[in-house]
Amino acid sequence: MKKLETTTKIALGSLLRVYRKGFGYSKLTLIGNNDYYSAGLAAEDFFHSVREGDTVEAYLWVEGVASYEFAITVIGKIGIGPRILFFSHTDRITRSVERKCLTAQVDIPIRFFSFDPGNMHKGISTEEIIYHNGRVILLTDREATIKSDEEISGARFLKGHIRIDSDVIELVGMLDVIDDSKKMYNLLFSGMHDKERDRILDYIFSHYRE
The missing domain is CATH 2.30.110.10 (Electron Transport, Fmn-binding Protein; Chain A)
Incomplete structure (x- = not known):
């Protein structure tokens, strides 16, 4: 264009x-x-x-x-x-040239596990998956800030689910450390379906009613 x-x-x-x-x-x-x-x-x-x-x-x-x-x-x-x-x-x-995202302060439970995509070709058994719990505290349609119950600083990627009203949204993406001491991490979404992204946007917009 x-x-x-x-x-x-x-x-x-x-x-x-x-x-x-x-x-x-x-x-x-x-x-x-x-x-x-x-x-x-x-x-x-x-x-x-x-x-x-x-x-x-x-x-x-x-x-x-x-x-x-x-x-x-x-x-x-x-x-x-x-x-x-x-x-x-x-x-x-x-x-x-920069994208401007609305960021909503939220408090949404998330259950997730971390993984290394370099080992995905070997497959991951259910016995190898270690689930963690945390909360999404900042949310846009492109990324989320997560406060984890445990340190996960060695992880490169994360996969988890959140619930928005009656909808379950899958979050997958690259993980960056914000503050290890506070167990806070940033998740940059990857491969999200437009339908799920639109649902997140609708939820974020609801936080910006005046």
């Missing part, structure tokens, strides 16, 4: 993170885009929080390219069936 210079060029299916003062954060999935307007599928609570003429701040991350921030104005709504918002276009866009 070339440098985004106008919102008319945002691809269908793109996920926008949107912010409205007085509400907080939500997400929109772009389902329509032409020279005159863009259309986004909105969550019900966000849909009802905005009116025609309202301006919201939007954020778009294009994987491997850049992040973009811009303001868009609501020009129409359809509330029969799927909740759809229509927005005017803008060419006032700020570009950054």
Whole structure:
């Protein structure tokens, strides 16, 4: 994708993170885009929080390219069936090569084990797996900070599960030590399915309601 210079060029299916003062954060999935307007599928609570003429701040991350921030104005709504918002276009866009993640302070139990991917071709028997318990204390859709009940500083990778409401989310990724003395570690997610990432985003957005 070339440098985004106008919102008319945002691809269908793109996920926008949107912010409205007085509400907080939500997400929109772009389902329509032409020279005159863009259309986004909105969550019900966000849909009802905005009116025609309202301006919201939007954020778009294009994987491997850049992040973009811009303001868009609501020009129409359809509330029969799927909740759809229509927005005017803008060419006032700020570009950054860094991804900006929302970070939620949480307290979610996690049960996990660590492993060395270099030995995965040999297989891991259930007898060799040593489970640990801990808590996720910071969460984004890309990484998590874990406070473990035991030191795991020798580990390179981690696999575990957390529960968000009724959903079980698998977390797998590379492990970095934050503070061994406090048994705090950072987990950078790898190979996460979009459905699970979206569920984490929904949960994080719920922490940013105003």
